[in-house]
Amino acid sequence: MGKSVVQIRDIEHFHWQLSESECPLTFSSNGGGISLAAAVELSLIASHRRAHTSEPHAKIRVAKNSIWALIKESGWPLRPGCATLRDGDSTVLVLPTAHDDPWWTQRITMLLADLAANGFPSHLARGLTGAVIEMVDNIWLHSEAPHPGLLAYQIRRRKFAFSVIDVGVGMLASLRKSPSLRYLSSSMEAIGKAVEPGVSRFENGGGMGFPSLFHALTSLWGTARIRSGEAALILDHTGEERSKDSVYLPPLPGVHVSVRCALDAPSRSRQ
Amino acid sequence: MTRIAVRAVTGRDILAGKSDGMRDFPRILDVVEQTAPGETIVFDWDGIEIATASYFGATLAALLRMAMSGELDRYFIVTNLNRTCLDELKLVLEYQGLVMLLGDSKGGHIRKVQVLGTLESPYAATLEAVQKLVSASATELHHGQHGGAVIGKTGWINRLSNLHRLRLIRKERVGREYKFHALS
Numbered sequence: 075m076g077k078s079v080v081q082i083r084d085i086e087h088f089h090w091q092l093s094e095s096e097c098p099l100t101f102s103s104n105g106g107g108i109s110l111a112a113a114v115e116l117s118l119i120a121s122h123r124r125a126h127t128s129e130p131h132a133k134i135r136v137a138k139n140s141i142w143a144l145i146k147e148s149g150w151p152l153r154p155g156c157a158t159l160r161d162g163d164s165t166v167l168v169l170p171t172a173h174d175d176p177w178w179t180q181r182i183t184m185l186l187a188d189l190a191a192n193g194f195p196s197h198l199a200r201g202l203t204g205a206v207i208e209m210v211d212n213i214w215l216h217s218e219a220p221h222p223g224l225l226a227y228q229i230r231r232r233k234f235a236f237s238v239i240d241v242g243v244g245m246l247a248s249l250r251k252s253p254s255l256r257y258l259s260s261s262m263e264a265i266g267k268a269v270e271p272g273v274s275r276f277e278n279g280g281g282m283g284f285p286s287l288f289h290a291l292t293s294l295w296g297t298a299r300i301r302s303g304e305a306a307l308i309l310d311h312t313g314e315e316r317s318k319d320s321v322y323l324p325p326l327p328g329v330h331v332s333v334r335c336a337l338d339a340p341s342r343s344r345q
Numbered sequence: 346m347t348r349i350a351v352r353a354v355t356g357r358d359i360l361a362g363k364s365d366g367m368r369d370f371p372r373i374l375d376v377v378e379q380t381a382p383g384e385t386i387v388f389d390w391d392g393i394e395i396a397t398a399s400y401f402g403a404t405l406a407a408l409l410r411m412a413m414s415g416e417l418d419r420y421f422i423v424t425n426l427n428r429t430c431l432d433e434l435k436l437v438l439e440y441q442g443l444v445m446l447l448g449d450s451k452g453g454h455i456r457k458v459q460v461l462g463t464l465e466s467p468y469a470a471t472l473e474a475v476q477k478l479v480s481a482s483a484t485e486l487h488h489g490q491h492g493g494a495v496i497g498k499t500g501w502i503n504r505l506s507n508l509h510r511l512r513l514i515r516k517e518r519v520g521r522e523y524k525f526h527a528l529s
Contacts, residue, residue, distance in 0.1 A: 149366055173364035182359055188396065200429035204361045204397040211362030211399065272438040280363050282398035288399075289436055 080108040080136075082299060082332070085115045086306075086323055090340040092119070092132055093324035100133040110164075110228050111299060113142045113333035114237040118326055121151055121241070140164040141226060151221035153242050163230050169223040173214045176297065182207060185227070186206030193232040193337065201290035202234060208283035209238040209331045216275065217242025217328060233304070240328040245302040251275045261303025262320060269307065287333070302328070312340045346385045346455070352392035360396040366403025373404055382418040382513065385528050387448065387455060391425040405434070405513040406411075409443055420512050420528050422458065424450040427496045431461075438462035444511050448529055455529045460513070468511075471504040475485055475514050480526040482519070 080103045088101050101116070108116070110159030116134060123132045136142045144159040144166040156177055157168040170178050180205060189199035206225065213223035219242035227236035238341035242248075249255045252275040258264050267273050269288075284300075291298060291311065298309045304325045310317045350408075352358060354376055355369050377386055388405065390396065411417040416421065423445060427433060431447070438445060444462035448455035458476065475481050483501035505525045509516045515526045 110515075173362065174368060179357070179359065184369075186359075197428040197432075200395045200427070201432070202394045203359075204429065204433065207359070207361035207395070208397055208399060211364050214364055215362075273437075280399065280402065282402050282440065283362070285436055285440065286398045286433060304410060 078106050080106060080112050081107060082111045082115060085112045086321065087325075088116075088234060089119055089324050092123070098131040098133060100135065101133040102137070103137045105137045108136055108139050108142055109334075110141050110226055110235045111237050111334065112332075113139065113145060114224070114226050114239055114332065115301070116142075116327075117145045117150070118239055118241070118328070119328065124259075141166070141228065145224070145226065148224070151219075152225045152281050153222070156222065164216070164228050165226065167225040169210060169213065169225055171214075171222055178210075185225060189234060190233075192229050194234070198290070198293070198337075201286075205287040205290040205333075206236055207239065208286045209236075212283055212331075213238070213240040213242065214327070215280075216248040218248075219243075219328060231263055233335070235332070235334040237328040237330065237332040242328045244328055246274050249273070252277065260305070262305040262307075262322065265300050265302055265305055265307045265320070268302075287331075289334055291333065295334040295335060295339050296333065298331070298333045301326070301330040301332075346387060347380045348387045348389050349373075350389045350391065351396075352390075358392055358394045360393060360400045362397060363403050364400040366400040366407075370404050370407060374408065374418075377408065377417070377419055380419065383420075385420040385422060385515075387422045387424055387450075388428075389425050389450065390423065390430055391450075393427070393430060396426075396430040398433045398435060398440075401434045401437045402441070405445070406437055406441055406443055409445060409512065413510060420515055422446045422448045422455055422528060423461070424448045424455060435461055444513060444529060446513060458527075458529045464511075464513075468504055468508055472508055472513055473503070475505070475525055476529075477507070478525040478527075480524055482522050482524050484522060 092099050120132055120134055140161040142162055143165045144164055148157055148159055148166050148168050150168050153168050154171040159166045167181055186199055186203045189202055210225055219239040221241050223240040225238050241264045245268045246261050249258055249264050269284040270284045272281045295312055300307045304323055305324055306321050308319045354372055413421055438461055444460055444464050446458050447461050449457040474486055482507055482515040483498050486501045510516045517524045
């Protein structure tokens with residue numbers, strides 16, 4: 075792996091190895107950094123392993139990295155109550171359990187101001203903040219998670235990355251609660267359905283969160299990855315043409331939505 | 346015409362997600378129901394930084410559906426939305442097949458009303474004709490053949506009735522026929 079930054083694909087590969095192994099495995103970043111999405115997913119894999127003691131343990135070594143250190147320090151997902159942890163351009167929020175928390179409102183206002191201060195025009199800063207709120211709201215509406223969700227983000231000049239993650243029932247189980255969506259039989263199908271406009275387990279409307287997210291990203295360069303259960307959907311807009319890809323993965327609880335976007339084309343803005 | 350300041354009713358400047366929408370819907374409905382039946386409500390979004398499609402879906406779109414089903418006799422115009430809010434409102438209206446009027450609110454008066462959402466061209470032309478005349482009956486439109494279309498009186502009745510169903514024009518019985526009025 076050298077000293078390059080560990081990306082989400084590396085974590086997916088490690089997760090496959092771990093799921094097929096009968097003995098404890100070690101993950102090492104080999105002194106290199108780790109991307110936000112990779113760090114968040116790795117933390118979920120680790121906590122999932124810890125919760126299932128019958129499965130082989132994963133030993134994780136990540137070189138000094140702010141986002142990884144913040145996630146570890148947060149104690150998520152077992153930490154009760156909300157928390158803000160910041161280090162430089164990285165922020166980790168252990169989310170409240172209800173949407174109507176004044177603490178949350180203050181954090182949103184902070185995020186909006188940070189985006190504007192880092193070169194995002196006001197309409198894009200608002201759109202991205204709205205998209206983050208939509209993803210977090212999905213946790214409160216659908217996850218049924220026994221533990222709070224987590225929002226992690228990094229803001230650099232004209233660049234923004236965020237991850238929203240929970241340890242709830244996942245998209246398949248949530249959508250299947252709707253009689254009209256009971257036919258869904260795989261995580262892959264569920265993710266594909268969930269991102270469609272107007273699709274929700276609620277009969278009386280809803281399902282506009284992902285359209286809002288995609289709309290916010292329309293004029294930006296970047297990628298969005300939606301991972302739930304045993305699958306992930308990756309939307310890539312780092313080139314002139316948009317592309318969509320999906321992968322099967324070992325099972326994980328909940329949903330992990332990660333986005334990395336920039337105002338400038340990747341050749342000038344590679345993180 | 347009654348103006349409702351969304352910022353004052355909700356007490357917030359960030360309105361995002363279905364959860365916020367479900368929280369605020371009863372408050373907004375309560376304020377709307379305090380106005381007289383048949384009233385035009387102008388929702389003023391001045392001071393709202395963020396409002397997302399899910400929020401609009403749980404509030405404005407829900408009110409509009411109530412009005413379209415006859416459950417709530419009111420008409421709606423929105424004004425003073427910033428660019429982000431406007432995009433999000435358009436998103437939900439498009440997906441739900443709804444239409445709503447957006448008004449320019451300069452000087453406290455509503456002017457330059459335009460349609461948000463998709464309205465097929467014959468209906469858009471009929472709406473434009475009513476707005477130009479301020480009020481009109483199917484007979485008047487038939488005789489004038491407004492909007493460049495040559496259709497029978499029944500055609501005009503159908504178009505006007507549908508625009509009224511969409512809550513884009515109001516309807517008043519005058520003698521043996523209905524008169525349709527522009528909202529602004």
